[in-house]
Amino acid sequence: MKVKVLFSALGTLLILFIVVPIFRMVIAVDPVDLAKTAVEKEVLGSVLLTLRASLWATLAAFCLGIPLAFVLARSHFFGKKIIEGLIDIPVIIPHTAAGIALLMVWGRHSLFTRWTGISVVGTEIAISLAMFFVSVPFLINSAKEAFKLIDERFEKTAISLGASPWKAFTSVSLPMAKKAVISGGIMMWARGISEFGAVVVLAYHPMTAPVLIFERFQNFGLKYAVPVTVLLIIISLVVFTLLRILEDRQ
């Protein structure tokens, strides 16, 4: 009983640590300023751009990351630990460093641009690339752990019943891992939305919400940055709460 009380007290401290700054910011904002910000074209455009770019990154990760997660969960091969370590690198390194690394591959003077003549810097694609880079470990690791928990004999049973390995994956493994995969996807999307460091290096314009907040803070001060921040928090909270409810219903 005493342990429960102690743990609850420690948990409350942690929750306060997260909630107090957010609450402080929400009550600091003038509702009139918030209403004006909410209809501001530039703000709405940047919030929508942020949500959209992160969504593209997440959808791309579903196509590329889930097969990789399955291979890592099911196969044992030399160098597997190195690959798992590489996947975690974007979480470890400073995100501005990630942005610079991406700039060297996708920037105007990169081999990619010289060969193809296509420059993605300063486009929505660049924003999605930056978001993908920094947030894809959330989806891969979540899916990998879920696949690891599924007994391989489920797939073997499906194959013995006539399914191809692909069909066994899509009709058995993936539905069984669905909850963790969706949860990883939500986490990835959320992490993409909040990304600043890598995005600002690769695409200052068009401005995502975190870049817009930084720009307003830098040029006009706290008073102008806070309403945009609160708006982003409110929109994110509504979207993610709805997603979590949908996820639980599944």
Next chain:
Amino acid sequence: MIRLENIQKRYQDFEIKSINLEVKKGEYFIILGPSGSGKTLLLEMIAGLVKPDSGNIKGIEHSRFGLIYQDYMLFPHLNVAQNIGYGLSIQRKKKNEIKAAVEKTSRELGIDHLLHRSVNNLSGGEKQRVAIARAMVLKPEVYLFDEPTAALDMSTRLQTQRLFMRLHKELHPTVIHVTHDFEEALALGEKIGLLLNGDLIQLDTPKEIFRNPATKAAADFLGYKNVFSGKIQNNRIEINGVEITTLVSHSDLAYITIRSNDIIISKEKILSSARNSFFGEVTKVIQRGSYVEVVLDVGILLYVDITYNSCQEMGVEPGRRFWVTFKTSAVKVFEH
């Protein structure tokens, strides 16, 4: 006929060693062995789910087979009907055909009332029947069972064994059934392959396997308790001062076993053709359900199985002394 030729497979520290066996069409074949002997790996190779390192498996390539694992492997995101119909939906059968086949099979197995239930809320026996139905609906020519009754309670296990017997009798499929349970092997098997530590050490009828285990390891696994070792000279092996007569005349190192139910206990010395007769004290009397296990110290500890009635009538209890007698032919010798 399914034929395994020189099948070898190394998996981490474990190795399946050059397995050769044949399973006739329509035969109920048991692969018997303890946990970790490689039974499941061998079954998965037969099913084509694991590739052997070398050797060939012939006769199952183009057969329809149904694989049933110990813990059923029912797909938890599908209900009972969807589980049973899974294989048919893979074959892209029409919905009404799948429904009819699922209903027919589930009726035959007495689980038609469960069709709309989630598989997560079924009992062990019900899950087992759903797994059988899921395989059976595809009308397989070969059934591959991996410890299919191991997770069931005694009563459900017996019911399931009866179900297997009925299915085999009615449909005559080839069955390869993996188990560690001797009684199940005896009840169901027409032929048994004894697999120990990745090695197929004996291939015979159930009766022969249990009467004449091929090696000491086989005898140990099959539950032979009277296992001794020593040097045989002039048809006699001496163990701890006790001389036992054997059919083998000489061996520098031999193991012998005497089946517990081949030994007779008597109050008086029996004058008979049996060459081995010793006097000793009862040290333990253990109830084993349908029989009583008596341990006698005759210089070595001998385990003897007798009926409860014999035990009562003769007053067998710890501290009392009795004669034990067994024939020379009851002493099975494994030479090394």
